[in-house]
Amino acid sequence: MDVILFLEQCLNGLQLGIMLFLMAAGLTLIFGVMGLINLAHGSLYMIGAFACAAVATWSGSFALGLLASLVCAAAAGALIEVGVMRRLYQRDHLDQVLATFALILMCSEAMRWLFGSFPLYLDVPEVFYGAIDLFGVLQYSRYRLFIIVLGLLTAVGIYLLISKTRVGMRIRAGAADRQMTAALGINISLLFTLVFALGAALAGFAGALVGSIQSVEVGMGEPVLILAFVVVVIGGIGSIRGALIGALIVGMVDTLGRGYLPQLLQLVLDPAVANTLGAALASIAIYLLMILILIFKPQGLFPAHG
Amino acid sequence: MSEKLVNRSMMAALILLPWLAHWLDEPYYVSLATRVAILALAGVGLNLALGLGGMISFGHAAFFGLGGYVTGILASHALNYEPLFSGFIDIPGTTQMLIIWPLAMFIAAIAAVFIGLLSLRTSGVYFIMITLAFAQMIYYFSISWPTYGGEDGLPIYIRNGFPGLNTLQPIQFFMICCTLLLITLWGVSRLKNSRFGNALQALRQNETRVAAIGISPLGIKLTAFVISATITALAGSLFADLNRFVSPTMFSWHTSGEIMIFVILGGLGRLYGPLAGASLFILCEALLGGWTEYWQFFLGLLLLGVVLFARGGLIGLLSGEPKNA
Numbered sequence: 001m002d003v004i005l006f007l008e009q010c011l012n013g014l015q016l017g018i019m020l021f022l023m024a025a026g027l028t029l030i031f032g033v034m035g036l037i038n039l040a041h042g043s044l045y046m047i048g049a050f051a052c053a054a055v056a057t058w059s060g061s062f063a064l065g066l067l068a069s070l071v072c073a074a075a076a077g078a079l080i081e082v083g084v085m086r087r088l089y090q091r092d093h094l095d096q097v098l099a100t101f102a103l104i105l106m107c108s109e110a111m112r113w114l115f116g117s118f119p120l121y122l123d124v125p126e127v128f129y130g131a132i133d134l135f136g137v138l139q140y141s142r143y144r145l146f147i148i149v150l151g152l153l154t155a156v157g158i159y160l161l162i163s164k165t166r167v168g169m170r171i172r173a174g175a176a177d178r179q180m181t182a183a184l185g186i187n188i189s190l191l192f193t194l195v196f197a198l199g200a201a202l203a204g205f206a207g208a209l210v211g212s213i214q215s216v217e218v219g220m221g222e223p224v225l226i227l228a229f230v231v232v233v234i235g236g237i238g239s240i241r242g243a244l245i246g247a248l249i250v251g252m253v254d255t256l257g258r259g260y261l262p263q264l265l266q267l268v269l270d271p272a273v274a275n276t277l278g279a280a281l282a283s284i285a286i287y288l289l290m291i292l293i294l295i296f297k298p299q300g301l302f303p304a305h306g
Numbered sequence: 307m308s309e310k311l312v313n314r315s316m317m318a319a320l321i322l323l324p325w326l327a328h329w330l331d332e333p334y335y336v337s338l339a340t341r342v343a344i345l346a347l348a349g350v351g352l353n354l355a356l357g358l359g360g361m362i363s364f365g366h367a368a369f370f371g372l373g374g375y376v377t378g379i380l381a382s383h384a385l386n387y388e389p390l391f392s393g394f395i396d397i398p399g400t401t402q403m404l405i406i407w408p409l410a411m412f413i414a415a416i417a418a419v420f421i422g423l424l425s426l427r428t429s430g431v432y433f434i435m436i437t438l439a440f441a442q443m444i445y446y447f448s449i450s451w452p453t454y455g456g457e458d459g460l461p462i463y464i465r466n467g468f469p470g471l472n473t474l475q476p477i478q479f480f481m482i483c484c485t486l487l488l489i490t491l492w493g494v495s496r497l498k499n500s501r502f503g504n505a506l507q508a509l510r511q512n513e514t515r516v517a518a519i520g521i522s523p524l525g526i527k528l529t530a531f532v533i534s535a536t537i538t539a540l541a542g543s544l545f546a547d548l549n550r551f552v553s554p555t556m557f558s559w560h561t562s563g564e565i566m567i568f569v570i571l572g573g574l575g576r577l578y579g580p581l582a583g584a585s586l587f588i589l590c591e592a593l594l595g596g597w598t599e600y601w602q603f604f605l606g607l608l609l610l611g612v613v614l615f616a617r618g619g620l621i622g623l624l625s626g627e628p629k630n631a
Contacts, residue, residue, distance in 0.1 A: 037431055087614055093431055094362050098570055099613045101563045105606030113600050226442060226559065233435045276452060283446040287439045291424060294436055298428045 004138045009259045010252070015144050017251025018151030022206035023228035024235070024243040025158055026199025032175040032238025033195050036085060037093055039100035041203050041228065042221025043107035048073040048204020049211035049220060050111055053120040062125045066208050073204020074197040081196035086189070104222075112218045119215035122208075147209050154205070155244060162240055171195055175238060227254075230290045236300030245301065250286050257282040309625040313578040320581065321484060328477040336476040337548070342581070342588050343483040344544045349568035349580025350490055351537030356566070357575030358498060359530045360510030361426075365437030366565050368421070368444050369414045369535040371557035373542025375448070376410040378460040378552035385463055401466045403473070403482070407543055414539030415532050422531040426524060438559060445557035459553025466547050473547070483544050487581075490537055495577050497533070506530050538565070567605075571612055573619025582620040 023045060030038050051072035056065030080103065088096050128143035162168040173181040174191055182188040207221065214220065231250050235242025262278030269277065293301065320339060327335035348370055355361045383390045383399025391397045400406060425436045449457045464474070471478045497503045505526050508516045513523050546552045555561065564587070572583030590608065594601035616623055 031431070037434070084610065084614070093434060094356070094570075094574075095613050095617075097362065097364065097434065098566065099610055101567075102606040102609035102613065105602045105609070109600040109603035109606070113603070222559075226438070229435055230439065233432060233439075237431060276450075280447050280450040283450045284443040287443040287446075290439050291436060291443075294428055294432060295424060298432060300432075 005259075007138050008140060009255055011140055011144065011148065013252040013255035014248070015148050015151075015251070016255055017248040018148055018155065019206050019210055020224070020228055020231050020251055021155055021244050021247035022151060022202045023224055024231040024247050025155075025240060026202045027228055028232045028235065028238055028240060028243045029171070029175075029195055030199050031232070033171055033178075034085075034089055034174075034192055036088060037096045037100065038085075038199075039097060039225065040080065040103035040107065041199070042225030043104050044073045044077055044200040044203040045207035045221040045224055046111060046218065047076050047107065047207070048201075049122070049207035049216045050115060050120070051204065052208030052211060053122045053216045054115075056122060057120075062123075062212075065122070066205065069204045069208035070201045073207070074201035076204075077200020078193055078197040080200075081193045085196065086192075089192075108218050115218075117218065119217035122212045122216055124212045143212065147213075150209065151206075154202070158202070158240065167194070227286070230286055232300075234290050234293050234300055236302040239300070239302040242300055242302035249289070253289055254282075254286050257285040261285070309576070309621060312582075312621055312624045316578060316581055316585070317488075320585070324477060324480050324484075333476045336480050338588055338592060340476065340480040340483050340548055342584050343480065343487045344541050344548060345565075345568055345584040345587065346581040347483070347487045347490060347544070348538045348541035348565050349572070349584055350487070350494055351534045351539075351541060352565050353534075353569045353575065353577075353580050354494060354497070354537065355531050355534035356569055357579065358503065358510065359506050359527055359534075361527060361531060362434050363425075363437045363531070363534075364434045364559070364562050364566070365421070365439075365441035366535070366538050367557050367559065367561035368437075368441040369418060369538040370542035370545070370561060370565065371441075371444065371448070371552075371554070372414045372417055373410040373539030373544075374546035374552040374556045375454065375460075376413050376539075377406050377466065377543040377546040378462055379454055380406055380409065381462045381464075381466055382454070382460055401464070403466045403468045403543075403547070406466055407540055410539050410543040411536040414535045414542075418532040418535030419528070422528045422535075426527055426531070438562070441557060441559060441562055445554055445559075448554040448557055455553070457554060459551055459555075462546060462550045462552070465550055479548070483548075486540065486544070490540075491577060491581075494537075498577065502526065502529070567609055571609065571619055573621040574617075576619070576621050579619055579621055582624075586620055 023041065027038060027041050030036055030041075048069035052065035052069040055068035056062050059065070084099060084103065088099055124143050128146055130142060131139040132142045132145060134140050162171060170181065170186055170191055173184075173186070174188060174195075178188065181191075206224075210224075211220070227250060231246040232243060234249065235244070235246030258279075261282040262275045265274035265278045265281075268274075320342065324336045324339040327333075327339070348366070351369070352363065352366045355363050355366075380390070380399045381401050384401045385399075388399070389396035390399050421437065421440045425433055425440070428436055448454075454460050465479065467473055468482055471482065473479045473482065498507075505516060505521050509523055509526060517523055542556060545556070568580045568583035568587060570583065571586050572579030572581065587605070590605050591601060594604050598604075612619060
């Protein structure tokens with residue numbers, strides 16, 4: 001096996017994992033604190049990407065675009081929370097799934113109406129063009145490395161926010177016992193809006209970062225959303241630590257599976273069969289993983305409550 | 307209007323309007339009604355698990371698609387004169403609906419036993435997510451498996467046949483779909499009021515109590531899940547024949563969501579709910595779709611309105627009985 005290629009694949013897996021963490025962190029917080037399944041999280045990812053593409057094209061500054069993705073997604077998140085989600089906290093999961101599914105339809109159509117059906121392309125600044133030499137052994141895309149570093153910094157930031165600050169303490173308290181927290185005089189509905197906007201901002205940020213690698217188009221959030229759900233379920237719903245570890249596992253398994261499963265199968269099977277079967281298996285590997293984990297640990301790897 | 311009256315008028319409209327369209331020589335409307343009947347059938351299947359059993363399956367597209375693919379694969383083998391299995395004896399494909407339907411339902415039932423056994427170990431959000439994961443697994447598998455068209459899908463050149471009928475004629479195919487819907491509705495209503503149906507509905511309300519009486523929850527739930535899957539697979543088979551085309555889209559989570567929409571728009575747990583929901587959905591698509599390209603925005607708005615404010619669905623609104631008995 002080619003070691004350099006393997007390292008590169010690992011970095012790609014890490015990059016996917018970090019992006020998934022940004023999505024999953026919001027999902028798991030929203031579920032942990034408010035008990036809400038939010039399918040519309042992928043739409044916030046899409047809104048972030050579109051905001052970044054629009055502002056970056058208009059102003060010529062990628063940094064400004066990233067900022068816009070955070071602001072727009074957070075604003076959209078707050079709007080959705082105040083307008084729709086508030087009515088859903090007391091409802092069962094079915095109502096939440098349907099209402100947020102309705103939001104997906106509305107967001108996608110609104111974006112199609114605003115920006116048209118053609119994908120937008122988002123250019124990264126010239127600093128990130130080309131590859132960088134890592135320790136003299138491998139050439140790796142500068143932009144992907146930038147995403148990994150920025151994503152890791154954000155992950156550390158979320159960790160510090162949740163575990164070290166007063167707001168974070170309130171969020172954790174809200175997740176542990178909503179009514180008790182409210183009884184202690186904390187404005188719980190403001191806290192919910194805040195958590196929702198925070199999760200939305202993270203999703204939008206992830207969308208903007210990935211939008212530059214892929215294209216920015218309607219429906220881009222949905223595959224990521226489902227991956228993020230797999231992450232959340234594997235990690236244990238409501239657990240930030242679980243989301244981080246789940247995201248890294250899913251990112252690695254997916255990337256390495258696509259890279260190496262066909263080759264591994266060639267050792268035992270006829271090459272043509274191995275290639276098709278390998279590709280098919282690689283595309284479902286993470287779902288198999290999730291099902292296996294749920295069979296042995298029905299509450300995920302890191303159950304949040306007890 | 308009582309719920310019974312609403313149901314009867316809906317059924318009458320579904321049977322009579324296509325004949326009117328046929329008489330006026332408007333095959334487009336006949337095929338719209340056929341879609342309503344087929345999608346309602348898929349909804350009736352899901353309603354059994356979701357409405358009666360409280361199992362929020364977000365993966366019924368898996369069964370809908372399996373039904374479609376069984377149909378497509380059998381037909382393509384028969385039309386290309388390639389045996390399905392060659393070996394000791396050659397097993398040919400077929401274009402006979404009467405053979406295709408039971409096979410589609412059987413394959414879906416096997417898949418449902420497997421998926422149900424694993425999924426029913428979990429509950430709540432985890433159940434929603436694991437059923438979604440199974441459907442996604444089949445979806446991605448169908449995309450990356452090139453033998454039967456992969457991402458491009460699989461055409462069915464000639465609609466499969468039914469003895470004594472010309473299925474290529476829209477009204478005759480419609481009657482087949484409509485009859486199957488009626489038979490299924492009758493069967494489900496019998497099931498709903500049977501001992502099994504009562505146990506299933508009791509399970510939705512309180513699983514512990516049912517277990518305390520001595521009824522094993524898993525057996526009842528799994529049976530309901532499998533029956534629900536076979537009905538949805540039958541709808542998938544008809545849907546494939548209607549479009550004369552199957553593609554991985556049938557497995558996508560949007561399809562699961564849409565089948566759920568039929569159930570909810572009409573009224574969760576109501577026998578005729580899926581029919582009302584599917585009619586409303588197709589009406590929206592036909593009317594709004596002609597008016598604006600972005601009709602799904604308004605569909606979303608409608609769905610949001612029903613979920614937030616009209617929990618009894620369309621039938622609940624019409625019959626003035628907002629709460630489901």
